[in-house]
Amino acid sequence: MVLVSHMDTVILPTTFQAKNKRGIWVELNLDAEPIFQSAIRLATQMYHNGPRHIFANIASRSAVLGVVNRALQDGASLNGAILSGPALVGIPAETYVALSPSIWRKLFQSF
Numbered sequence: 001m002v003l004v005s006h007m008d009t010v011i012l013p014t015t016f017q018a019k020n021k022r023g024i025w026v027e028l029n030l031d032a033e034p035i036f037q038s039a040i041r042l043a044t045q046m047y048h049n050g051p052r053h054i055f056a057n058i059a060s061r062s063a064v065l066g067v068v069n070r071a072l073q074d075g076a077s078l079n080g081a082i083l084s085g086p087a088l089v090g091i092p093a094e095t096y097v098a099l100s101p102s103i104w105r106k107l108f109q110s111f
Contacts, residue, residue, distance in 0.1 A: 009081075
């Protein structure tokens with residue numbers, strides 16, 4: 001996303017999705033994923049200060065960059081493009097949010 005943020009006027013995602021235990025996709029703020037914040041800081045530093053070859057190696061594996069590259073190869077403009085956030089597979093949404101107890105659990109906790 002760091003590389004894409006330096007291209008045209010692209011609106012970057014602020015959320016990601018993960019499935020909960022019921023199999024329903026839940027949208028979460030990217031700030032909920034601690035690795036994301038660290039990765040953005042590190043990638044930004046590497047983009048501006050190097051080592052550029054390591055940044056390029058990692059960025060070339062990005063799904064976001066793959067989508068952007070295909071759009072550019074097809075002649076599309078990125079100006080004003082809105083990118084959606086990633087969908088994390090295999091990490092339950094409950095990892096990121098404390099789900100509130102059911103109404104029944106709340107009701108019977110006092111007994």
